[in-house]
Amino acid sequence: MEIAGAGALVVGGASGLGEATARALHARGARIVIADLNADKGRALAQELGADARFVGADVTQPDQLEAAVAAAAEADGGLRISMHCAGIGWAQKVASSRGAHDLQPFETVIAVNLVGTFNALRLAGAAMVANEPDAGGERGVMVNTASIAAYDGQVGQIAYSASKGGVVAMTLPAARDLAAAGIRVNTIAPGLFDTPLLAGLPEQARTALAASIPFPPRLGAPAEFAQLACHMAENAMLNGEVVRLDGALRMAPR
């Protein structure tokens, strides 16, 4: 899929990995819609990028809101061609401990945002893409989801987050299979540790320790490196139904 001139949606595009992806798509000539819960950051980013960048406030768990964001992105000539799904949240609690059982509500919320929210984006963006004219290679669209290496190496306290990201990993192949007949590809990135606002709140000592735990390169990933792979997944027509770990060979320890 050619990025230049394509209509693109970045869900969770106001911050961190999504922001870097929005910047990268825009720099390569896409006409982007940034959809996010955070209106202040999303609006400021769209304003900074200027032409061919818009912000639409949307909560991934709300079908109407996400549908409006998809519709805005589909207004581009040629329709919505690229949809990147980066919105996500975390929660830390053990399944049970001396303090009692894991609360049910936060587990449900993490699943609602990370898993159901990603499904919501897949189904709505997918439906918009089915209506596109195929390009010369027969492609109507491409989507990239964001999982985490916690889908595979969930640490102590990550049960809700790992379950949600495991679901995103597991949706990748059936989504690609469902949409193959329409010429729409679906891939997922499973990031390791990236330097985003999510980790910025940690003390410097903790950040250094995290970085040192990565075999090579022993540093936190740059959001631009995530965006680079997301753009490659959009561009490489042979890459489909795949989950790629982007983690510097990190395999997370239990804690």
Ligand SMILES: NC(=O)c1ccc[n+]([C@@H]2O[C@H](COP(=O)([O-])OP(=O)(O)OC[C@H]3O[C@@H](n4cnc5c(N)ncnc54)[C@H](O)[C@@H]3O)[C@@H](O)[C@H]2O)c1
């Ligand atoms: N940073 C890392 O090291 C890392 C590692 C693995 C996976 N991830 C995943 O990457 C994605 C991006 O994380 P990040 O580090 O850039 O975090 P971030 O907090 O900087 O960005 C997440 C964005 O998602 C938005 N968002 C959250 N809930 C939303 C909702 N209900 N509807 C719409 N938007 C919503 C936030 O407003 C924010 O702009 C997440 O899915 C996260 O789980 C991050």
